[in-house]
Amino acid sequence: MTGSLVVVGTGPGKAELMTPATQAxxxxxxxxxxxxxxxxxxxxxxxxxxRHASDNRVELDRARLALSLAAAGRxxxxxxxxDPGVFAMAAAVxxxxxxxxxxxxxxxxxxxxxxxxxxxxxxxxxxxxGGDFCAISLSDxxxxxxxxxxxxxxxxxxxxxxALYNPASKARPRQLGEALELLRTRKKGDTPVLFVRAAxxxxxxxxxxxxxxxxxxxxxxxxxxxxxxxxxxxxxxxxYTPRGExxxx
Ligand code: SAH
Numbered sequence: 523m524t525g526s527l528v529v530v531g532t533g534p535g536k537a538e539l540m541t542p543a544t545q546a547x548x549x550x551x552x553x554x555x556x557x558x559x560x561x562x563x564x565x566x567x568x569x570x571x572x573r574h575a576s577d578n579r580v581e582l583d584r585a586r587l588a589l590s591l592a593a594a595g596r597x598x599x600x601x602x603x604x605d606p607g608v609f610a611m612a613a614a615v616x617x618x619x620x621x622x623x624x625x626x627x628x629x630x631x632x633x634x635x636x637x638x639x640x641x642x643x644x645x646x647x648x649x650x651x652g653g654d655f656c657a658i659s660l661s662d663x664x665x666x667x668x669x670x671x672x673x674x675x676x677x678x679x680x681x682x683x684x685a686l687y688n689p690a691s692k693a694r695p696r697q698l699g700e701a702l703e704l705l706r707t708r709k710k711g712d713t714p715v716l717f718v719r720a721a722x723x724x725x726x727x728x729x730x731x732x733x734x735x736x737x738x739x740x741x742x743x744x745x746x747x748x749x750x751x752x753x754x755x756x757x758x759x760x761x762y763t764p765r766g767e768x769x770x771x
Contacts (some may be wrong), residue, residue, distance in 0.1 A: 525592035527629060528599050529615055531606040531636025532563045534722030539637045547599050547634055555588040556601030556611070564601060579663075581611060585618035589626050605638035609659045609687050640685040642722030643746040647730065648760030650716060650748050653767060655683035660690075660697045667697070674701055678708035683754060683763055686747040690738070698747065699738035705749060709733055714750040714761050717741055730761060 528547040533539035540563075548554070549567050558575040574591075576584050585600070592598045602610040612633045619626045644651045656677050660670060677684045684705075689698040702715075711734030719727045719742070729740050733749065741747055754763040 525595040526597050527588055527592040527631045528634060529606040529612040530599055530634045531602045531604045532560055533637040534604055534639050534642035536723050539722050544634045544636060550597055551599040552597045553591050554599050554601055555584055560601045560603050581614040582618055585614045589618055592629050605636040606633055608638045639721055639746045643718035646718050646721050646726050646728055647716050649762040650754055651683055652763040652765050653751060655685060657685040657687060659687040660701055661688035671704060674704050678705055681751045683751045684749040689741040689745055689747045691743045698741050702736050702738055706733055714754050716748040717745050719745045721746055
């Protein structure tokens with residue numbers, strides 16, 4: 523039997539935000555590989571389906587396990603949160619393919635798109651990503667903090683709306699405070715800042731503030747932070763960024 527590997531994302535949390543294509547891939551799988559809490563979001567599939575739960579910080583080991591299982595003829599699904607290609611397992615799988623057994627390059631590998639946290643968070647508050655935007659992960663586990671600082675400065679100078687993934691964790695309590703300090707030197711104090719926790723779930727919580735008043739301790743590892751562009755504004759109870767920018771330079 524020929525094996526396959528599909529990398530999927532469960533979406534931000536609630537079942538309705540998992541795509542039907544992802545649900546179909548999960549139902550067909552003989553083996554699910556992923557971080558335990560993401561696997562817990564997946565309903566039981568075929569009775570003989572095996573689950574290989576792992577810790578959060580071992581992405582490459584998990585990718586190699588999934589590739590070995592697919593090479594052995596299993597129908598493997600690797601489960602990420604959100605979209606699997608955004609700061610998640612799809613890239614880890616291709617890193618493992620690049621560094622691993624040359625035979626892995628001929629495997630049947632597919633990626634299914636999912637609803638990423640940034641989109642779910644934006645929808646909770648209105649349309650803050652209505653103009654040009656960028657996404658930056660504040661985790662310096664895999665890149666230097668100086669690289670992150672350089673990108674924050676460039677994003678501020680280009681007046682992008684900035685979505686900040688991985689703003690904080692117990693192991694990295696300082697990053698968001700430093701990032702906000704840096705942005706305060708380049709952007710106006712009244713720029714809207716949104717902390718959206720557990721976006722796209724029943725427990726979603728929004729804190730809407732300004733860059734001057736933003737308190738980094740509002741964010742944890744389930745929070746997506748959106749820092750507005752100069753045109754991002756409030757209308758009624760919503761925050762949005764208009765599509766047009768004629769007249770701004
Ligand atoms: N692949 C995931 C992102 C993984 S990085 C995706 O596409 O969404 C993990 C970070 O994503 C978290 O630290 C947090 O910043 C963000 N995140 C994931 N799910 C979230 C949710 N439901 N609400 C808010 N932020 C979330």
